[in-house]
Amino acid sequence: MVQFVSVLTTLLVAAGVALAKPTPKLAEQPVVTYLGTQGPILSGGAWTSKGIVYTSGTVPSVNGTIVAGGIEAQTAQVIKNIAATLEEAGTSWDYVMKTTVFLANMSDYAAMNEVYGAMLPTPKPARTAVEVGKLPGDFLIEVEAIAAIPDI
């Protein structure tokens, strides 16, 4: 009986150690190993062990005022505002893997898409676009982004 308890304790300790420490194989892997169609973004010499940045939902304001000019101007401003946030975090649109676009009116989709397509680098991030009931401040668009932070 004593021997059995001792063997059991040894097994539990061994199991605890195994759970507490990642195996060397896992530890050597980069934080992001697979990004679906976004693979090329991370295979161009960029290494992403530093992490990921999630932006807040970003609106098309400049100095606290909604930018004039409809959905095209608002889309461009949101993209610029997110660029500033990404730059502060040590990354850029080049490393954005996913965006979510909230539109006040889905009829604005085509116009938004034209500006978005022209301003964002290729390959484009994975994207979700939805129409929402209402955006704060009566904006036509709000966008959030998830980006990798490169080591370079």
Ligand SMILES: *[C@@H]1O[C@H](CO)[C@@H](O)[C@H](O)[C@H]1NC(C)=O
């Ligand atoms: C925003 O504020 C800054 C600092 O006051 C100013 O330099 C800039 O021209 C303003 N931008 C706009 C579009 O009003």
Ligand SMILES: *[C@@H]1O[C@H](CO)[C@@H](O)[C@H](O)[C@H]1NC(C)=O
């Ligand atoms: C959405 O935009 C279309 C086209 O401009 C317009 O006819 C429609 O009234 C708008 N919907 C809302 C809820 O504003």
